[in-house]
Amino acid sequence: IWFMKYRDYFSKWEQEGIIDLKHELAEVLMLIASRCLLGKEVREKMFEEVSVLINDLCKNGMHFISLFFPYIPIPAHRQRDKARAKLGHIFHEIVRSRKISGQVEDDVLQKLIDSKCMEDGRSMTESEITGLLISLLFAGQHASSSAASWAGACLISHEKYLAAAVEEQQKIIGKHGQHVDYSILLEMGTLHSCIKEAIRMHSPSAMVMRHVKKNFTVQTREGYSYEIPEGHTVATSIVVGNQLPHIYKDPHVYDPYRFGPGREEDKAGGKFAFTSFGGGRHACFGEEYSYMQIKVIWSFLLRNFELKMISPFPEEEIDKFIPGPKGRVMVSYKRRLLVST
Numbered sequence: 600i601w602f603m604k605y606r607d608y609f610s611k612w613e614q615e616g617i618i619d620l621k622h623e624l625a626e627v628l629m630l631i632a633s634r635c636l637l638g639k640e641v642r643e644k645m646f647e648e649v650s651v652l653i654n655d656l657c658k659n660g661m662h663f664i665s666l667f668f669p670y671i672p673i674p675a676h677r678q679r680d681k682a683r684a685k686l687g688h689i690f691h692e693i694v695r696s697r698k699i700s701g702q703v704e705d706d707v708l709q710k711l712i713d714s715k716c717m718e719d720g721r722s723m724t725e726s727e728i729t730g731l732l733i734s735l736l737f738a739g740q741h742a743s744s745s746a747a748s749w750a751g752a753c754l755i756s757h758e759k760y761l762a763a764a765v766e767e768q769q770k771i772i773g774k775h776g777q778h779v780d781y782s783i784l785l786e787m788g789t790l791h792s793c794i795k796e797a798i799r800m801h802s803p804s805a806m807v808m809r810h811v812k813k814n815f816t817v818q819t820r821e822g823y824s825y826e827i828p829e830g831h832t833v834a835t836s837i838v839v840g841n842q843l844p845h846i847y848k849d850p851h852v853y854d855p856y857r858f859g860p861g862r863e864e865d866k867a868g869g870k871f872a873f874t875s876f877g878g879g880r881h882a883c884f885g886e887e888y889s890y891m892q893i894k895v896i897w898s899f900l901l902r903n904f905e906l907k908m909i910s911p912f913p914e915e916e917i918d919k920f921i922p923g924p925k926g927r928v929m930v931s932y933k934r935r936l937l938v939s940t
């Protein structure tokens with residue numbers, strides 16, 4: 600499904616041209632989210648409307664200030680709340696109409712409708728389903744779109760790794776032709792490392808937070824001890840963690856081979872060395888899904904287009920808690936069809 604969606608989407612590109620990579624990837628990922636998460640009602644009848652509302656939600660609800668003061672009355676929060684209310688109304692209606700008509704679909708929305716509460720076996724209410732669906736979209740779509748853009752910006756700007764990723768695609772085409780499936784995606788080790796390195800350097804999530812349920816002690820590498828009392832909230836910076844020089848050699852250098860055989864700096868660094876997807880019981884459950892969809896996009900683009908970055912390498916959106924590349928990421932493209940080596 601993903602491969603077909605991407606092929607359809609990118610078929611509207613001309614023989615050659617210039618695009619804003621960030622905008623294109625956000626659009627195509629929204630299409631995928633609407634196919635896999637939201638269901639055919641949104642896809643067929645209200646894709647435009649829902650895309651605009653989700654964009655409003657992401658644009659206005661991702662400021663750092665929202666993390667600490669989520670209800671502070673600022674214009675961005677008013678826009679966010681308006682979009683959330685409208686989305687709530689739309690999903691409420693969809694869930695209600697599926698329940699009344701008995702219509703069953705193969706999507707995440709249906710899984711939520713059919714699920715039962717572990718504690719008392721009851722079904723979820725329409726407003727609980729709506730809330731979960733929106734938080735899934737919020738958690739997934741925006742982070743994946745940021746990661747896919749960073750992955751592209753890093754790849755296109757580093758000729759050595761771009762060439763290695765293209766060569767890997769050529770070898771895979773030699774083995775499997777243009778067909779791509781789950782097991783073929785697993786063979787794309789170089790592309791996987793290029794994406795992972797972009798996510799390490801430009802993590803879509805800035806920090807992970809936990810509420811302390813029991814006192815505990817933290818021991819630092821320098822030998823200092825800190826008591827963390829129950830009731831406190833602790834936060835760890837993913838950005839700092841992913842750049843620690845005792846774990847990552849030359850952490851500011853884009854070097855996808857650091858994850859490869861013989862180095863595996865993330866694994867050698869211990870369980871929590873790579874925290875872009877968090878860790879422990881509440882680690883991101885969309886990690887594998889994200890890598891898969893970003894690999895499908897980038898294998899498709901590498902096979903079908905020659906790409907060149909024509910704007911400067913983007914800065915981070917430091918005022919957002921899911922930071923993407925700041926401004927537009929302008930890329931020129933030319934169609935090609937990659938063949939095996």
Ligand code: HEM
Pocket residue numbers: 735738739740742743746798802803804806807808874875876877878879880881882883884885886888889
């Ligand atoms: C590159 C893309 C993504 C990144 C970088 C990312 C990152 C994160 C991070 C850092 C957390 C917090 C983990 C923690 O507190 O330990 C998280 C949680 C979560 N993510 Fe993702 N995420 C991505 C994509 C997705 C996708 C595609 C989905 C769903 C389709 C998703 C669903 C979730 C959910 C539901 C949680 C909450 C888990 C819990 O609290 O138990 N994420 N994600």
